[in-house]
Structures are given as structure tokens and as C-alpha cells.
Amino acid sequence: MAGYIVRRVLQVIPVLLGTTFLIYFMVFAMPGDPIIALFGEKTPPPAVVEQLRERYHLDQPFIVQYLYFLGGIFRGDLGTSFSGQPVTEILAQTFPVTLRLAALSVFFLMVAGVSVGLVSGLRKGGIFDASALVVSLILISVPIFVVGFVAQLIFGIQLGWFRTTVGTGAPTQDLILPALVLATGSFAMIVRLTRASVIETSGLDFVRTAASKGLSRKRIVPVHILRNSLIPVVTYLAVDFGTLMVGAVVTEGIFNVPGVGRTVYQAIIRGENPTVVAFVTVMVLIYLVVNLLIDLFYAVLDPRIRYAK
Structure with missing residues (x-):
């Protein structure tokens, strides 16, 4: 290793x-x-x-x-913006906000997306499975800005469950609704990916062997089916985590989130080239680190995986 x-x-x-x-x-x-x-x-x-x-x-x-x-x-120096402010200071102000937003989105995806995909795969061809496929297709088809405005209207204005814009300091409770909106497109992909993986894993020999040995369904599903089905899901989430951080421009704009996406967009408009280059470089580093960690995590999910010496 x-x-x-x-x-x-x-x-x-x-x-x-x-x-x-x-x-x-x-x-x-x-x-x-x-x-x-x-x-x-x-x-x-x-x-x-x-x-x-x-x-x-x-x-x-x-x-x-x-x-x-x-x-x-x-040297840890990302340069200075044309306005005279060090880029590291700008990054320190905006990066934690986007990181929390992306982490909340991934959390919702892991809990809701994997759960729905698991149940849908175990009940293939049933009403729940058909409903999950239809909902996921709708979520993939609807643009993110439409989902954002509808969520603001229903959950923010009519029901009053969330604030329609993020307050000063970007408290976590204000990021819940933007995180849910940001996760909608990926939620559909996670559901379909988990469903397909569960259906494939359920038909493998080691699952049938476990059932023939008399293991209970409660033991087979989490240990043998879900654990081995998570490998492609975790791979997708690793890539999607970086995508959520970089691609949150629209969501951050709708909910007035002071994060990386909105800052990069404003830097492009103002021609702040040092800021754009530094922020994108940091995103590249995040991609590389996350993918390395996910590769190492494979061995935890599937003991059959052994890396060559």
C-alpha cells in the first residue's frame, strides 16, 4: 500500500x-x-x-x-489580485463557504440518493422503482436555475422553512436549501447509478452463496450488496465533489452565497486574471487529492482489491 x-x-x-x-x-x-x-x-x-x-x-x-x-x-503564495488584495485572503474568505455548501450537498446525496437507489434496485420493476426513475428523469431535465427559483418560492416564501438568501457569514442553516438545490442534478445520477449497481451485484455468485448459507436479508443487503455496490457510487461522488465546488456559480448567484463560484464569476467579469488562475489551480489540487483518497478508500469497501507492489 x-x-x-x-x-x-x-x-x-x-x-x-x-x-x-x-x-x-x-x-x-x-x-x-x-x-x-x-x-x-x-x-x-x-x-x-x-x-x-x-x-x-x-x-x-x-x-x-x-x-x-x-x-x-x-511557496504558498497565490499572488495578488489587480485590486491589491492577496488571493490567499480572498480564498480564505470564500473557500470555507463553498466547501460547506458542497459537503452538505454530498451528505444529502449519500443519504437520500444511495437510499433511494438501494430500495429501487432491490425492488426492481415495482412502483417505487418506476417512481424513482421518473423523478430522477425530471430532475435531470430541469435546469438548475429553475429548481433554485422554485425552491425559493415554495420553501422560502410560501412555506417559510428557509431563508431565500444566505445571510452574513453564511450560517449553515442558510446553506441547507442551496445545498439541496445544488444536489438535485447529481441526486438523479446517484439514484440511477446505485440502482444499476445494486441490481448487478444482487445477481453475483457470492450474494447467492451467502443466501444459500442461510444468512438473513438484513445481513446480506448491507454487507454483501450495498458495500460492493458503493464502489462506482463513491467514484462518481469523488468527481462530483469537485464539480459541485466549481460549478456552484448559478446556485451561489441565486441564493447570494459568498463562495468560490460567485467570486470566480465576478473575477472573470472584472478581468482579475490572477484571481481566476489561482482559484482554478486550487480546484485542480482538490480534484487530485480527492481522487487519491477515493482510490485508497476502495480497499476498505472491497477487500478483494489489492494494489500491486
Whole structure:
């Protein structure tokens, strides 16, 4: 296991270098001058423009700019936004909010999505199974912004169960409704994925052997069926966790959540290239770390998995 961990960590290095280079290239190599764009319709003094270009290394060749950025990453310095605020401070303010929002969404997916998929797979062809498939199809088809506005109208305004916007400091109770909305699309996928995995696992030889040995249904379902069916589900959740964090722009905008998604969107609109590059780089790191942890977690879910030495 130790050798496998070392190999996976070493694999992260070229992936990190390649992705950060592409991100930096796509953002900073685009036509236009981000410094001039900061002043809008005004014409800045040439001395000020040159000073800002030198400050952000924009007067250097592209590869030199990238090396400055890469060196800052390894020092824990994500750079400074064009407004003068360190990107690490912006990240420290917004990242915990989006992290809590994504964690709540994954929690709802694990509890509700896996439970519905498990029951649907065990009762294949029944009324519950058909209803779950129809509901999941509807949730996949409806755009997330429609779900968000409907949830605000019903649960926020008419029933008064939740606030329609997130308050100052983004308390956890205000994030429940946005987390449920954010989880709707993934909920449908989790239900269908769990259902298919449960149906496949239920027909395998070791499940029939367990039943022939006289094990009770209460023992077979959680230990033999559910545990082995969770491997593809956990894989999807690992990828989806990063997607939920990065793709929460619409949800954070609807509920006024001061998180990463809304901050990146505003940075793109204002042309804050350092902020965009730094935030996307952090998201890449999250993807890599989460996927590594999930690979290691496979052995816990399925003892048959053994990594090559």
C-alpha cells in the first residue's frame, strides 16, 4: 500500500504542472491587455501602466510569468489580485463557504440518493422503482436555475422553512436549501447509478452463496450488496465533489452565497486574471487529492482489491 501511495503522489506532479500551465496559458495568453482593461473607458497614464505590468510580471515573456506563478504556488503564495488584495485572503474568505455548501450537498446525496437507489434496485420493476426513475428523469431535465427559483418560492416564501438568501457569514442553516438545490442534478445520477449497481451485484455468485448459507436479508443487503455496490457510487461522488465546488456559480448567484463560484464569476467579469488562475489551480489540487483518497478508500469497501507492489 505504501508503494502505491508513493506512485500516486508522484503521478500528481506532472498532472499538476500540465494543468496549471494550460490554465495559465488560457487566461493570460488571450488577446488584450488586462491592465488597460482595469481602467475601463479611462486612459491611464503610461507610467502607471508600466508600473502595474512590472508588478504583475506582465512585462516578462510568457514562460517567465508562468515560472513566477509556479514558484509562488510552492511557496504558498497565490499572488495578488489587480485590486491589491492577496488571493490567499480572498480564498480564505470564500473557500470555507463553498466547501460547506458542497459537503452538505454530498451528505444529502449519500443519504437520500444511495437510499433511494438501494430500495429501487432491490425492488426492481415495482412502483417505487418506476417512481424513482421518473423523478430522477425530471430532475435531470430541469435546469438548475429553475429548481433554485422554485425552491425559493415554495420553501422560502410560501412555506417559510428557509431563508431565500444566505445571510452574513453564511450560517449553515442558510446553506441547507442551496445545498439541496445544488444536489438535485447529481441526486438523479446517484439514484440511477446505485440502482444499476445494486441490481448487478444482487445477481453475483457470492450474494447467492451467502443466501444459500442461510444468512438473513438484513445481513446480506448491507454487507454483501450495498458495500460492493458503493464502489462506482463513491467514484462518481469523488468527481462530483469537485464539480459541485466549481460549478456552484448559478446556485451561489441565486441564493447570494459568498463562495468560490460567485467570486470566480465576478473575477472573470472584472478581468482579475490572477484571481481566476489561482482559484482554478486550487480546484485542480482538490480534484487530485480527492481522487487519491477515493482510490485508497476502495480497499476498505472491497477487500478483494489489492494494489500491486
